[in-house]
Amino acid sequence: MEIIALVKLALDTGQLRMTETKLDVETTPLKISDIDRNAVEEAVRLREKLGGKVHIVSVLKYGPIQKRQQEAESSLREVLAMGADDAYLVIDNALINSDQLITAKAIAATVRKIGNFDLIIAGEATIDGYTSQVGPRVAAELGIPVVTFAREIKVEGNKLIAKRDLEDVVQTVEVPLPALVTVTREINVPRIPPLLQIRAAMKKPINRLSLADLGLSLKSTMEISSIAPVQVKRKGVIIKEGTVDEKVDKLIQALIQEGIITPR
Amino acid sequence: MVKVLIVGTINDASLIGLAQKLENPEIHYLLVGAGDAAQLGKYGVSKAYVLPSQVDEHSFAELLVDLVNKNAYSLVTAPINKFFKTAIPIAAQRLSVPLVIDIVDLKQVGNTFEVVFNGVGNRAQITAKITDRAFVMAPPARFKAGEKPATTSTEVLQPKIISPVKIVSTEEKPKGKVRIEDADSRSRRI
Numbered sequence: 001m002e003i004i005a006l007v008k009l010a011l012d013t014g015q016l017r018m019t020e021t022k023l024d025v026e027t028t029p030l031k032i033s034d035i036d037r038n039a040v041e042e043a044v045r046l047r048e049k050l051g052g053k054v055h056i057v058s059v060l061k062y063g064p065i066q067k068r069q070q071e072a073e074s075s076l077r078e079v080l081a082m083g084a085d086d087a088y089l090v091i092d093n094a095l096i097n098s099d100q101l102i103t104a105k106a107i108a109a110t111v112r113k114i115g116n117f118d119l120i121i122a123g124e125a126t127i128d129g130y131t132s133q134v135g136p137r138v139a140a141e142l143g144i145p146v147v148t149f150a151r152e153i154k155v156e157g158n159k160l161i162a163k164r165d166l167e168d169v170v171q172t173v174e175v176p177l178p179a180l181v182t183v184t185r186e187i188n189v190p191r192i193p194p195l196l197q198i199r200a201a202m203k204k205p206i207n208r209l210s211l212a213d214l215g216l217s218l219k220s221t222m223e224i225s226s227i228a229p230v231q232v233k234r235k236g237v238i239i240k241e242g243t244v245d246e247k248v249d250k251l252i253q254a255l256i257q258e259g260i261i262t263p264r
Numbered sequence: 265m266v267k268v269l270i271v272g273t274i275n276d277a278s279l280i281g282l283a284q285k286l287e288n289p290e291i292h293y294l295l296v297g298a299g300d301a302a303q304l305g306k307y308g309v310s311k312a313y314v315l316p317s318q319v320d321e322h323s324f325a326e327l328l329v330d331l332v333n334k335n336a337y338s339l340v341t342a343p344i345n346k347f348f349k350t351a352i353p354i355a356a357q358r359l360s361v362p363l364v365i366d367i368v369d370l371k372q373v374g375n376t377f378e379v380v381f382n383g384v385g386n387r388a389q390i391t392a393k394i395t396d397r398a399f400v401m402a403p404p405a406r407f408k409a410g411e412k413p414a415t416t417s418t419e420v421l422q423p424k425i426i427s428p429v430k431i432v433s434t435e436e437k438p439k440g441k442v443r444i445e446d447a448d449s450r451s452r453r454i
Contacts, residue, residue, distance in 0.1 A: 013385030023388045099362045100353070128384050131365040133353040136321075142356035145322065145428040148350045161432070166346050172432040221362040225391045227384065259405070 001052035004111055005043040006122035006134065007079055007087075008033040009058055009072050013127055018229045025097075025227060032075050037082070037190040039183050043121045044083035044191075048157060052118075057110050059103050062097040069170040074237065075103030081191050081193035081201035083256035088114065099222040101127075103139035109214035118195055119160065120180040124149050135182035145179045146159065151186040217225060266412050267292050267335060269351075270309075271328070271342040272404065273453065274299025278306045279406030282400070285371045286339070286372045287426060294331065294421075296324075303418035307409040314420045321347060322427040325354035332359055339377065341367075348401060356399045363399040365390070 017024040043054045056079055060072050069091060076087045081179075090106050111117060122135040129185040134147070139146035150162040151170075160179050164171040165186065193201070211218055239250045255261045268283040270276070271294045283289045293304050301312035302356065313331065315324075315348075326349070334341060340355075342348045356363040368389060369380040370443040377398050383390045 004271045011384060014385055016384065023384060043396060047300055071284055101357065101360060101362050130365075130385065132349045133356075133363055133365065135355040136350050137357040138353040138382075140325070146350065146354070148321075149346055149430060158301060170435045171436060172374075172434075174432055175330055192393075221360075221394065223393045225378075227388050227390050229388050230382070230386065 001046060001050040002114075002117045003046055003052065003054045003113065004117050004120045004121065005054060005056050005084065006041065006107060007036045007041045007056050007058045007076070007139070008123075008126040008128075008134075008142055009060060009062070009068075009075055010126045010128040011062065016229075016256070020231065021228065022076055023227045023229050026064060028062075030062060030068065030071050030075060031113070031127075032078055033126040033128070034218065035125060035183070035185055037079070038185055038187050039121040039123045040079045040082050040084060041151065041188045041190040042183055043119075045188065046119070046153075046179070047083070048154060053112055054084040055070070055117075055125040057090075057114075058087065058096055058183075059090045059106050061095060061098060061103065063093075065091055065093065065096065069208075072192070076206055077198075077201045078193075080204045080206075081198045082191055082205075083193075083197070086204055088209060089206055090209045090211070093219070094211055097224055098220040100131065100133040101135055101221055102218040103165045104134055104141050105218055106204070106211065107134070107138050107213065108141035109216055110209060111138070113209070113214060117233050118177045119155070120144075120178075121181065122182045124182045124184050132182070137181055139180040141152075141179070145175045147173055147175055147179060147181045149184055150181050151184045152185065153181055153187070159212060222237075225242045266339060267337045268292065268339045268341065269294060269331065269335070270352045271338040271340060271348070273297050273343075275403040276305065276343040277304060277344060278404045278407050280304075280309065280409035282341055282367070282370055282402060283306070283339070284410055284412070285370050292335065292337070292382070301418045302331070302416055303310055305380065305414050308404075308412035308414045309416050311412050312416050312418045314418060315407050315423060316420065320423060320427040320429060320431075320434045321351040322354065322429065324351040324424045325358065326426055327421060327423045328352075328355040329358045338375075338397050342399070342401050342406050352399055352401060359397070361397045361399050362394050363401065364394070365401045367400045367402045368406070390415050420433075 012029045012031040017027045069079045125132040147162045151165040152163040268289045268291045293309045294313045364381040371378040377394045
């Protein structure tokens with residue numbers, strides 16, 4: 001079974017470099033987006049069960065390229081250590097700060113370059129953008145079906161069976177392969193690779209591609225003018241009185257009052 | 265005049281408030297599910313397309329692509345939920361249009377939209393410019409539609425069901441209170 005896992009080299013939102021007025025994207029470290037680790041884990045588990053290969057596809061979206069290339073490759077070694085066979089990293093100035101429309105075009109072209117595949121797995125969203133766009137967009141670009149928000153998947157013959165975690169229901173669906181599935185954090189616990197696999201990952205290939213290599217010439221349809229940090233002042237409310245259940249009720253009421261959650 | 269299509273249920277009608285930020289918009293509404301389309305006229309909606317029953321995401325995207333091509337909308341807005349987070353990106357990619365999620369504000373200068381949206385793990389507000397056409401998604405409660413009476417014409421749509429995804433079963437999630445120990449074990453898994 002040929003599986004492709006999509007991995008985003010995301011801004012590490014836990015280590016943002018920012019002042020009161022400016023978020024410095026260029027000096028903020030990158031990391032593998034958390035839910036993409038779940039995607040890789042699921043791909044490796046399927047490969048272990050069904051045979052085949054797991055290819056990683058990633059697009060570098062944050063510059064400067066000179067500084068980021070090494071950082072990106074080091075991060076990709078982490079998912080190669082989890083058990084993926086090889087990686088494809090698309091690096092091009094036109095993709096820096098690009099929108100999801102052209103990111104999806106670059107990923108789809110890379111998938112076509114890899115050749116035959118049965119399944120593409122991606123995280124339901126990335127930790128920095130959290131837009132959930134790229135999975136469905138890549139599927140649309142490749143003309144294959146997409147199943148989103150899967151918390152359990154299995155492959156039976158030529159079909160994928162997935163349990164989708166929707167707002168009020170869990171929906172079980174079947175779809176013929178090839179298909180793209182986006183997975184939630186609940187699907188598995190990503191493995192922590194042992195030292196031996198980390199060392200072995202250093203020898204696995206990372207194929208660097210430019211848009212020209214993919215036969216593409218793209219320009220972002222969205223031009224970012226500014227990125228300003230959101231200033232959040234803590235309210236410092238402490239719920240001290242009552243039993244655990246009473247405290248939870250008070251917390252829920254406070255969250256409803258602030259408009260953070262909506263009662264069903 | 266900017267042609268805008270609002271997509272959603274009748275409960276998402278406050279998204280009209282986002283369209284009203286534009287100068288002299290012509291507002292259409294793709295009403296999904298039950299609801300009185302005529303009452304949308306109170307907020308300036310001149311045309312309501314009605315999709316009486318819920319369809320799958322692939323078929324919905326196909327229908328939306330046809331509608332956008334037919335009416336040449338410059339702006340399409342939808343609420344944020346898992347159905348639209350699947351269907352709208354499919355349609356946006358098919359139409360080669362950018363999509364902004366979690367939009368906070370919108371301005372129009374000529375044929376350029378200036379959008380402000382939450383990003384970077386909700387730690388930043390990003391301002392961006394999009395020319396000609398844009399798709400945007402937002403929580404409807406963020407906006408308030410002002411009354412601006414218009415006559416709404418209504419058309420019922422018959423979607424083509426094209427989805428290769430077969431629904432095998434649907435199970436309701438438990439509602440009501442969650443026991444502390446269940447919540448705790450779930451958070452440990454995450």
